[in-house]
Amino acid sequence: MPVIAFDRVGKSFGSVRALHEVSLDVEQGEVVVLLGLSGSGKSTLLRHVDGLQRATSGGVRVLGEDVGSLRGSGLRALRRRVGFVFQQFHLVGSLTVLENVCTGALGSLRGPRLGLFAYPKRIRYAAMEQLDRVGLTDQALQRADTLSGGQQQRVAVARALLQKPEILLADEPVASLDPDSAAQVMNLIAEIGREDGLTVLCSLHQVDLALSWGHRIVGLRSGSVVLDTPVDGLSRDAAMGIYAKVGSAELATAG
Numbered sequence: 001m002p003v004i005a006f007d008r009v010g011k012s013f014g015s016v017r018a019l020h021e022v023s024l025d026v027e028q029g030e031v032v033v034l035l036g037l038s039g040s041g042k043s044t045l046l047r048h049v050d051g052l053q054r055a056t057s058g059g060v061r062v063l064g065e066d067v068g069s070l071r072g073s074g075l076r077a078l079r080r081r082v083g084f085v086f087q088q089f090h091l092v093g094s095l096t097v098l099e100n101v102c103t104g105a106l107g108s109l110r111g112p113r114l115g116l117f118a119y120p121k122r123i124r125y126a127a128m129e130q131l132d133r134v135g136l137t138d139q140a141l142q143r144a145d146t147l148s149g150g151q152q153q154r155v156a157v158a159r160a161l162l163q164k165p166e167i168l169l170a171d172e173p174v175a176s177l178d179p180d181s182a183a184q185v186m187n188l189i190a191e192i193g194r195e196d197g198l199t200v201l202c203s204l205h206q207v208d209l210a211l212s213w214g215h216r217i218v219g220l221r222s223g224s225v226v227l228d229t230p231v232d233g234l235s236r237d238a239a240m241g242i243y244a245k246v247g248s249a250e251l252a253t254a255g
C-alpha cells in the first residue's frame with residue numbers, strides 16, 4: 001500500500017483552482033521532489049498530507065488513514081507521524097537550540113512546557129541525539145537566533161526528527177539559504193531519510209538539487225501534474241521543461 005496516495009485531488013480557494021485532479025502514489029522510503037513555478041500548487045499539495053488543507057474533491061490517504069475524514073485526536077495522531085520542515089524554519093529565536101528541538105515532542109506531551117527543564121529528561125536526551133545527527137551539539141545552549149540560516153534549518157530538521165516521523169514533508173526547505181548551506185541541508189535530509197527509512201516529499205525551486213538528491217520528480221503546473229518520472233535517466237533539460245510553456249503530453253514523454 002502506498003504511504004501517501006492522492007486520488008484525483010482538487011483544491012479550490014474561491015475561484016482559484018490550486019490543485020486539479022492530482023493523482024500520486026508515494027511508496028515507503030521514496031524521496032519525491034515537487035518542482036514547479038511559484039503558484040503551481042506545491043505547498044498546497046504538501047499541506048494536504050497532514051490535513052493542514054482539505055481537498056475540495058478527491059481523496060488523500062496517508063499511512064492508511066483517510067485524511068479528509070480525520071478530526072481532533074485522529075488528526076493529531078497522524079501529525080505525530082508526519083514531520084514538516086518549512087522554508088522559514090519557524091524556530092523561536094529567543095529560546096535555546098535545544099529547547100527548540102524539544103518542542104518537536106509537544107505533540108506527544110500533555111500541556112504546555114515553559115523552559116528546558118519542563119521537558120522530561122528522556123526528551124532532552126533524545127533532542128541532544130538529534131542535534132548530534134545534524135552536527136549542532138556544540139550550539140545546543142545557544143539562542144536559536146544567533147545561528148546562521150543553514151544551522152537554523154538543521155535545528156528545524158532535528159526538531160522534526162524528534163517526533164520520529166514516518167514521513168518528512170519539506171516545503172522549499174533551502175529557498176532562503178546560500179548554495180553551500182542549501183546543499184548541506186539537502187544532503188543531511190537525504191542521509192537521515194535513508195538511515196531512518198523515511199518517506200520524503202519535498203518542494204524545491206532548484207532543479208539541480210532536485211536531480212542530485214531526489215528519487216523521483218513530480219512537476220506541477222497550474223495545479224496539475226505535468227511530469228512524474230524517476231530521476232534516473234532524467235535530463236536537466238527535460239526537468240527544466242516543467243517551467244516551459246509546453247503541453248503536458250509532451251512533458252509526459254520527456255526524459
Ligand SMILES: Nc1ncnc2c1ncn2[C@@H]1O[C@H](COP(=O)(O)OP(=O)(O)OP(=O)(O)O)[C@@H](O)[C@H]1O
Binds near residue numbers: 013037038042044
Ligand atoms: N490559503 C489560500 N487562500 C487563497 N489562495 C491560496 C491559498 N493558498 C494557496 N492559494 C493559491 O493557490 C495557488 C497555489 O499556491 P501554492 O502556495 O500551493 O503554490 P506553490 O507552488 O507552493 O508556490 P510557491 O513556490 O510560491 O510557494 C496559488 O494561486 C495561490 O495563490
